[in-house]
Amino acid sequence: MTSIVISEDSNKEEEQKEEMKKCVKQIASVIQSLPKESVIAITGAGISTSAGIPDFRSNTGVFATIPQKYNLPNPQSLFDIDYFVENPKPFFELSKDFILSHNQYKPTKAHYFLTLLQQKGLLKRVYTQNIDGLDLKAGILDEKLVMCHGSYESGTCLSCTNKFTKDWMINQIKSITTLEDCVLRCDNCKTGIVKPDIVFYGEELPDKYFKCHKSDFHGEAKRNCKFLLVIGTSLQVAPVSTLVENVYVYTHRLLVNREKCGTFKKISDCSLEIISTKNEVEESYFDFFMGEPYINSIDEAIEMLCEELNWEEELKEIVNSL
Numbered sequence: 259m260t261s262i263v264i265s266e267d268s269n270k271e272e273e274q275k276e277e278m279k280k281c282v283k284q285i286a287s288v289i290q291s292l293p294k295e296s297v298i299a300i301t302g303a304g305i306s307t308s309a310g311i312p313d314f315r316s317n318t319g320v321f322a323t324i325p326q327k328y329n330l331p332n333p334q335s336l337f338d339i340d341y342f343v344e345n346p347k348p349f350f351e352l353s354k355d356f357i358l359s360h361n362q363y364k365p366t367k368a369h370y371f372l373t374l375l376q377q378k379g380l381l382k383r384v385y386t387q388n389i390d391g392l393d394l395k396a397g398i399l400d401e402k403l404v405m406c407h408g409s410y411e412s413g414t415c416l417s418c419t420n421k422f423t424k425d426w427m428i429n430q431i432k433s434i435t436t437l438e439d440c441v442l443r444c445d446n447c448k449t450g451i452v453k454p455d456i457v458f459y460g461e462e463l464p465d466k467y468f469k470c471h472k473s474d475f476h477g478e479a480k481r482n483c484k485f486l487l488v489i490g491t492s493l494q495v496a497p498v499s500t501l502v503e504n505v506y507v508y509t510h511r512l513l514v515n516r517e518k519c520g521t522f523k524k525i526s527d528c529s530l531e532i533i534s535t536k537n538e539v540e541e542s543y544f545d546f547f548m549g550e551p552y553i554n555s556i557d558e559a560i561e562m563l564c565e566e567l568n569w570e571e572e573l574k575e576i577v578n579s580l
């Protein structure tokens with residue numbers, strides 16, 4: 259006869275799964291008691307990977323897979339304004355596939371979760387670092403959305419500042435056949451390079467970022483954010499990475515991401531909910547983390563939350579209606 263032996267490890271794993279379930283319950287109960295317009299979301303490339311768009315810093319991300327042929331000084335040069343002015347071809351060639359195929363990408367469950375928060379009147383703002391436009395496709399309203407790193411929705415000539423539409427850029431890009439002619443030239447001044455209005459390293463963020471930052475994170479208004487939802491970002495690029503520190507003390511903050519990052523790293527391994535201390539004793543946030551090793555993906559985390567909140571049907575309705 260073979261007897262079942264439960265090892266210490268599997269006991270520990272079970273305990274941790276139980277703890278995680280408790281943590282999801284706690285997060286759900288926080289969400290259920292939130293006042294109107296009290297959720298601010300910060301999103302990054304990880305929210306879109308299940309739609310088929312790579313992130314930047316994972317093993318399969320853009321920075322790890324840039325072809326050697328471009329001979330870039332470093333992967334980030336791809337989005338460096340000084341490098342772009344000198345040699346815009348790698349950026350345009352790599353953007354070409356994205357721009358031409360971008361209609362095929364659909365928002366993910368996490369994008370729709372934000373739309374659901376908006377429908378319920380809970381969403382104050384989404385600060386996205388993404389340039390894929392999936393937040394707009396998911397129905398996030400313009401007044402709720404800050405595209406911190408710009409978008410491909412328009413372009414600007416770097417010489418004469420003439421503006422170009424997305425359709426104009428798409429048509430131009432369609433006619434590109436070789437790396438040699440892989441640059442968008444302005445048809446107004448005839449010489450300038452037309453750069454899509456995405457924010458490169460070394461460039462200022464859009465005015466809307468600063469305007470919304472002022473109304474969301476300054477003075478008394480700062481107290482209105484009761485729940486900060488951080489999804490799919492490594493929090494490595496400022497100033498967006500600093501937003502997580504801009505909320506009022508005692509705010510609940512949830513990181514949904516493969517790994518802990520930024521100040522969320524302080525969350526201990528055995529507990530999924532902690533009070534993370536910002537400034538020793540007085541200044542604390544209430545932090546939660548949903549990620550590996552207990553939760554495999556952002557989609558899975560969102561499914562768990564929706565199940566706990568009893569929002570599954572509403573989420574499905576949004577997905578089907580858009």
Ligand code: OAD
Nearest residue numbers: 302303304307313314315387457490491492515516555556
């Ligand atoms: P990163 O690639 O730095 O981070 C994406 C995060 O999402 C990583 O921590 C991944 O582990 C996580 N992730 C990816 N897919 C996931 C999944 N399915 N489930 C759970 N976690 C997942 O992307 P960002 O933080 O958005 O700037 O990068 C910030 C900025 O750096 C970008 O906006 C871009 C880049 O330079 C510009 O282009 C100006």
